[in-house]
């Protein structure tokens with residue numbers, strides 16, 4: 001399980017007291033998740049999630065706190081950092097940045113259908129509308145195109161011949177299209193909108209979590225990341241009805257531009273490279289440890305299936 005930093009009851013009680021939310025009734029480490037340590041926390045006044053940020057851009061926590069405040073103020077269903085009675089949002093526990101957030105209702109779904117995908121597309125559209133143009137909060141991603149090019153060229157020698165060719169072609173394509181991709185319409189993007197970062201009660205989407213990959217960037221990239229996870233079948237092939245449901249619901253709020261439609265197949269491949277590489281890195285760094293590791297080959301297969309893209313983007317000029 002992915003509890004990188006275990007906690008004992010007394011240190012938790014000391015940490016939680018300044019929120020003024022009553023006595024600690026119960027707490028439990030969360031096995032799901034692969035990057036941070038999370039605990040479900042029951043206090044007298046409600047249910048919460050405590051996150052200790054283990055890796056990644058810890059210095060940029062104020063950005064994540066501000067972004068979630070903006071989205072929460074726009075009435076989007078996202079967690080946000082609770083303040084202590086002295087107004088402090090970003091705390092520290094065991095030397096790690098620590099946040100207490102409300103626990104969202106619902107659970108993750110494994111099998112997505114067109115109805116789920118439409119709701120994800122719609123919520124992603126709202127997220128982008130709330131932060132696009134001059135509303136964007138600037139943050140450069142730490143896993144962007146330059147990261148893909150440099151990590152990809154280092155990791156490529158660890159692969160067999162066929163995946164090596166697949167990755168090299170994708171890296172060449174990124175190099176060729178880099179400037180065009182970065183010139184696409186921008187907003188704040190979630191950057192990791194997989195099924196395990198959305199909560200559902202039945203078919204109703206109750207919220208999005210895990211904004212630690214959020215940044216400013218091309219909105220189309222966020223759509224491609226989400227579609228690759230929500231609308232792929234077991235072989236990595238894009239399933240038409242789910243994809244059209246997601247793209248249609250999104251485009252009803254924010255129509256795609258002609259330039260986005262043109263770069264759509266490239267963007268689907270870029271989004272595969274991003275997660276193929278991060279999973280390869282995680283698999284190498286956590287090999288043999290009790291940490292959740294997602295299968296890198298899943299994105300190798302998806303990338304190979306994205307060489308021909310038949311789902312065109314609906315767009316308006």
Ligand SMILES: Nc1ncnc2c1ncn2[C@@H]1O[C@H](COP(=O)(O)OP(=O)(O)OP(=O)(O)O)[C@@H](O)[C@H]1O
Nearest residue numbers: 030032033034035036038049079102103104209210
């Ligand atoms: N605000 C919340 N409300 C309800 N459940 C939550 C919340 N935050 C986290 N969780 C639960 O904790 C789990 C892990 O959280 P999260 O996805 O943020 O961890 P992570 O290590 O960053 O994961 P990932 O592997 O996606 O990067 C989630 O799958 C969810 O079950």
Ligand SMILES: N[C@@H](CCO)C(=O)O
Nearest residue numbers: 034192194275279294
């Ligand atoms: N969603 C990511 C893990 C967290 O960034 C993956 O499935 O590889």
